[in-house]
Structures are given as structure tokens and as C-alpha cells.
Amino acid sequence: MINKYCQLLFSVLCIINTCIVLAAQISDQPLALSLTISSRTRSLEVAWRNAQIHDGDAVVITTEEPLTFQKPSTGVIESEVVTEGSGGGIEPSSNAFDNNSRFRSDWQCNNSTTSIVHQLIPKNANEWITTTVPFDYALSSEITIDTKCYGFWASYIDSNGTILATSCISAHPKWMNEMRSHIENFRLRDLFIPGTHDSGSYRYRFNPVINETLVTKYSLTQDDDIKGQLLHGIRYLDIRVGYYRSSEELFWANHGISRQRPLREILEQVLDFVEDTNEIVLFDIQEFPVGFGRNLDIHRKLVNFVKSVLGDHIADPQLTWQATLKDIWQRKQTIIVSYDNYEVVDEYPSILFQAIEQRWGNVQNLDSLERFLRRKNQLFANLISRPFADMAELTPDTWGVLTDQYGGLRLLADRVNRFVSKWYENELGVNANIVAVDFYRGTTIVETAISWNLKRIVT
Ligand SMILES: *[C@@H]1O[C@H](CO)[C@@H](O)[C@H](O)[C@H]1NC(C)=O
């Protein structure tokens, strides 16, 4: 059925737009695994799709790349491994934290030289399980522009220990350049671009178990700094700027009225990243929640500040949104600065693009979010060349925040991220442009974007 729907969608797309033809088929998908990090517990999550379950299958998490799995030749090894009763499709499994089923792994990895930290017995073709294996974010701060896999690997193995699929915690520092020949004739509008919502709302050395307050609960939206987000593959940044005239740093990235990180830190991280990688980054300045007043003076100050830090790396807006990636790369100016104020954009035609259209559902539950995103996805907005961003997160209302009805943004993200991941892996990926999420490490949005981009063809 999905297949029919997509073929129909492809045909309609081709007739109306004659531009995006998708060579993809959604049926007969191979077994796939993913490893993500729970926004709520910061522990590993492992998910698989399209598994044909057989007796003796196992999903095993290791701390190095697994080469071989074998049964121990003598007796049973004594590693502390938990097997969790899973079940319930991709619903959050309440069994996931059950300690009763303590278990010894019946596998060794690499002849026992690589440790197994977790083992699960798959029960359903599609599952998404939150494990008890903690992920230490210090690991992420060590990655570089050459990192691919680090920290943890997951393997789906059969009863003979044959590896049927693997995945790892992965960075994607240069994914655009790596598929350059395939995507260089795309406009930004033709790409699937993974993004973050309120990208500047992160803290260093923050541990939600120890440091969480009512304020951080409703203001932090990410666990990686900007450099970390970019190294992991995020290319759309949603930056809300506040102006603080009596602060040493005048401009800050805000979340609403709550000030988060100095804008300078964010700009410098973007700059370093593009200098090292030549990737294309959308830097979308939105909202201006604090200190801008009615006239444009502070805006002018801000634009000059952005220009003073990013300098020659700012892409020329004269290129327009019709520019292909090739046009952008040719000039070696790969930071697109877009700005949510028409008058200011008019005043700086050589610095500012018009802001990205953010599609906000302003919804508080999963079903409404799904309805909203599916409805938007059917619009043939791809007739215009300006990129648009699906804001794929829940939005708490004020009363709910004051009464802490939601338990914080981490819990809200945890409630939707696995579903958002699934929607865009499937039908919504066909037509997606920018997708911006909270706590993106709990989604598969980067891998999903990359794989859809490989399937898209622009004619
Ligand atoms: C197990 O695999 C990892 C990753 O390839 C490797 O570093 C390690 O040396 C392997 N161990 C053995 C015994 O081959």
C-alpha cells in the first residue's frame, strides 16, 4: 500500500513539477539497524526494521567494530549483559528498564577481545528499544572531520553468529561533499536537509540527572554544541537572536526570552567547520525575542557582527534560491545566512537571504504532529525554490510549562522522535526538504536524509 501511494506520489510529482523523480521503491526493504541516543535517559537506543525473525537471532551491542561472533567454546562467559523483553513494535517498551531478566550473553565478539555490553532478542520485525547502556557525551566531543563510527556498534546476528546488519554511532562530517557528483545540480530546495530546532540551546558539561532545573527543562533542545551538530551531519541551524546591551557579549542565541549561548561562539564554530570541510550550511536567523525594539538599528548591528565573524564565507544572496549546490561550491562561500525580517534583507542584498519558511504545527501531541506533517507534506510547495523547514517537534503551551505538565522538552522529544524518524524514513521522505528536530541524537534524521538524497534525481 505504501508502495502504491509512493508511486502515485512520484507520478504526480513528475507531472506537476517534472523535476524530482525518485528511483526508489519502498517495498522489499532490507534489514536495517540504527543506534540512537535517548533524549530522556541519554542511554543507547537500538532499532531495527524489516527483520525476518528466526530462532536464535540476537541484537548485540559492542564497543568496537565487530568482525566475528562465536559461541564460547567452554562454558558461558560471565559478562554482565541484560536481555530485555522487547515487543510492541516501535512503541516505547515499558519492559525496557526491567532488571528482572538478567542474563549472560551466549556470544563472544572477535574471539572475546571485544566486549559485548548488551544483547536483545528481537521479537518483531520493527522495534525501537531504549536500553540501559549509558552514552557519555564526552565521546562525542572527541570526534573530528574524519570520524565515521565511534563509541558503540550494534549487530543483528543469526543463530550461527553471522552478521546480517550492523550500525554504529556515526558522524557525517562531509556527507555533502562525499555525494557531490550526485547532488551538485540540486537546488537547496531539492535536497533533504537534516536540521535542528533552537540549535543554540545546549549547555556544556550538562547532565540532565544532576543539573536539570525548570528553566533548563523547557529551554535546552540539544545535547551537542554547534560544531558537534555539524560534524554529525546537521546542515540547517535555527538561530533565535537576543540583544543584551549591558552584557559583554551583546548578541546571544536565545530560546524565547531565555539566553543560551553567545552568538559569537556559534558563528565561530560554523566558520571553523566550513573552513575544514567546505560543506554547505544554512544559518537561519529568526525571531529576535529580546532587545531589538522597533527600529532597525540593532538589526544593522547584528548583520555587521555576523559579517565580521563569517567574512568571506557568506554565500552571495544574488545567487538566489535557484542556485545549485555547484554554483554555491564554485564560489567557495558556503554559509547561507537567511534572516527573518524583510526590511533588513532588503538593506543587505549581498549578505542576507530571505528567511526559510518554518512550518509550525504548534501541537502538543503525537497524533496532531503526524497529521500536521503529513498534510504539509502533500502541498506541492516545491514549485517555489525557497527552502522550507518542517518543524518536527511538539510545542508546549505556556500553562503546561508553568505547571510542568510535560516533564520537559526531553520527554516531549522522546515521545515523538522515533515516530518522526519512521515517517521520514518512509512516505514523508519522498517530498521532504528541511526537517528540524529537538534532540536530534534521538532520531535517524541525518542517515535518513543522506539515503533519500542518494535516491533523488533531479532532471
Ligand atoms: C575486533 O574488531 C575491531 C574493529 O575492527 C578491531 O579493532 C579488533 O582488533 C578486532 N579484534 C580482533 C581479535 O580481530
Ligand SMILES: *[C@@H]1O[C@H](CO)[C@@H](O)[C@H](O)[C@H]1NC(C)=O
Ligand atoms: C535497575 O538497576 C539499576 C542499577 O542496579 C537501578 O538503579 C534501577 O533502579 C533498577 N530498575 C528497576 C526498574 O528495578
Ligand SMILES: *[C@@H]1O[C@H](CO)[C@@H](O)[C@H](O)[C@H]1NC(C)=O
Ligand atoms: C578468531 O579465532 C579463529 C580461530 O583461532 C581465527 O581463525 C579468527 O581469525 C579469529 N577471529 C578474529 C576476529 O580474531
Ligand SMILES: *[C@@H]1O[C@H](CO)[C@@H](O)[C@H](O)[C@H]1NC(C)=O
Ligand atoms: C547455520 O549453519 C548451519 C551449518 O552450516 C546451516 O545448516 C544453517 O542453515 C545455518 N543457519 C542459519 C540461520 O543460517
Ligand SMILES: *[C@@H]1O[C@H](CO)[C@@H](O)[C@H](O)[C@H]1NC(C)=O
Ligand atoms: C552540573 O552539576 C555538576 C555537579 O554539581 C557541576 O560540577 C557542573 O558544573 C554542572 N554543570 C552545569 C552545566 O551546570
